[in-house]
Amino acid sequence: xxxxxxxxxxxxxxxxxxxxxxxxxxxxxxxxxxxxxxxxxxxxxxxxxxxxxxxxxxxxxxxxxxxxxxxxxxxxxxxxxxxxxxxxxxxxxxxxxxxxxxxxxxxxxxxxxxxxxxxxxxxxxxxxxxxxxxxxxxxxxxxxxxxxxxxxxxxxxxxxxxxxxxxxxxxxxxxxxxxxxxxxxxxxxxxxxxxxxxxxxxxxxxxxxxxxxxxxxxxxxxxxxxxxxxxxxxxxxxxxxxxxxxxxxxxxxxxxxxxxxxxxxxxxxxxxxxxxxxxxxxxxxxxxxxxxxxxxxxxxxxxxxxxxxxxxxxxxxxxxxxxxxxxxxxxxxxxxxxxxxxxxxxxxxxxxxxxxxxxxxxxxxxxxxxxxxxxxxxxxxxxxxxxxxxxxxxx
Numbered sequence: 001x002x003x004x005x006x007x008x009x010x011x012x013x014x015x016x017x018x019x020x021x022x023x024x025x026x027x028x029x030x031x032x033x034x035x036x037x038x039x040x041x042x043x044x045x046x047x048x049x050x051x052x053x054x055x056x057x058x059x060x061x062x063x064x065x066x067x068x069x070x071x072x073x074x075x076x077x078x079x080x081x082x083x084x085x086x087x088x089x090x091x092x093x094x095x096x097x098x099x100x101x102x103x104x105x106x107x108x109x110x111x112x113x114x115x116x117x118x119x120x121x122x123x124x125x126x127x128x129x130x131x132x133x134x135x136x137x138x139x140x141x142x143x144x145x146x147x148x149x150x151x152x153x154x155x156x157x158x159x160x161x162x163x164x165x166x167x168x169x170x171x172x173x174x175x176x177x178x179x180x181x182x183x184x185x186x187x188x189x190x191x192x193x194x195x196x197x198x199x200x201x202x203x204x205x206x207x208x209x210x211x212x213x214x215x216x217x218x219x220x221x222x223x224x225x226x227x228x229x230x231x232x233x234x235x236x237x238x239x240x241x242x243x244x245x246x247x248x249x250x251x252x253x254x255x256x257x258x259x260x261x262x263x264x265x266x267x268x269x270x271x272x273x274x275x276x277x278x279x280x281x282x283x284x285x286x287x288x289x290x291x292x293x294x295x296x297x298x299x300x301x302x303x304x305x306x307x308x309x310x311x312x313x314x315x316x317x318x319x320x321x322x323x324x325x326x327x328x329x330x331x332x333x334x335x336x337x338x339x340x341x342x343x344x345x346x347x348x349x350x351x352x353x354x355x356x357x358x359x360x361x362x363x364x365x366x367x368x369x370x371x372x373x374x375x376x377x378x379x380x381x382x383x384x385x386x387x388x389x390x391x392x393x394x395x
Contacts, residue, residue: 098372125199169226170224177207233277266290276296
């Protein structure tokens with residue numbers, strides 16, 4: 001999650017003139033003026049209504065902002081402020097946007113891409129980190145932060161020697177704070193579990209949502225792939241692991257409610273495809289799916305999908321399912337960021353799921369393909385799948 005989440009977001013302007021333009025009009029325009037300008041800013045990038053001013057200070061031949069907003073130029077050139085060492089670029093963003101970005105700096109033949117040294121907000125993922133822009137109106141949800149009043153659940157390790165996967169599967173099991181073996185609990189199985197815990201603060205989110213009765217007390221199993229590009233896109237071996245090895249072990253060791261409506265599969269990106277493909281193979285086993293930015297890539301004409309070889313099995317699976325959609329669960333919660341390339345296939349799957357007889361709740365956000373986007377949608381999804389007041393129904 002973000003390293004810094006509590007900085008102020010200035011949104012006002014002085015007589016309609018952006019701060020950077022006021023600086024450009026100053027005389028003398030020198031390094032001392034730049035020093036004073038930067039000292040006055042509450043944060044970088046400077047957010048003034050919909051206008052977001054990205055800044056870089058240093059000697060360079062070229063500087064670009066590299067962001068991940070689909071449909072927009074993702075490499076935006078920065079301009080030097082006069083003869084100073086300050087560079088800037090202005091990008092207009094709708095309210096509530098959250099954007100991850102980096103700066104590309106060229107000095108002679110050397111080009112370096114790195115996080116913004118003027119911005120302390122950083123988001124992490126399995127492939128590295130990025131700087132984060134909070135546009136006007138975006139607020140990090142307070143329920144993603146540690147609440148001292150929320151009793152923490154217990155997370156225990158679970159290792160399964162899987163014949164289906166031909167490897168040991170290392171899982172983690174979340175037990176709610178008031179866990180009692182004399183009670184029975186719904187079950188949530190999460191793909192890419194350690195990533196959800198590490199980058200989407202899911203342990204903290206579960207503690208808070210259960211404490212506030214937004215979500216029922218639930219046993220959550222965080223599974224982890226070996227080679228996710230092989231195990232997640234429509235793998236029969238992965239489905240056998242979940243249904244014939246993991247679930248019997250959980251049933252043997254934990255007090256679970258033995259009904260489909262008390263079981264949910266969850267995943268993001270390729271993990272969303274894994275959740276759907278397991279359910280397709282076992283249509284009577286899970287009552288709900290919770291998929292975030294599912295990699296639901298398909299083709300209507302031909303076979304070219306633009307995703308590379310890793311997406312070939314995904315496309316074959318999605319094309320077959322779309323040609324003959326079946327009901328695989330009672331309900332599906334689906335979310336996606338409007339700034340990510342997967343927004344079109346995720347929107348397209350909503351009527352397909354509904355036509356197959358499933359209730360769908362679909363949520364979009366002005367965000368990208370990122371763990372903090374998925375973190376910010378957790379309350380919507382978890383409280384809908386296993387609502388707090390409904391805990392009496394499950395008991």
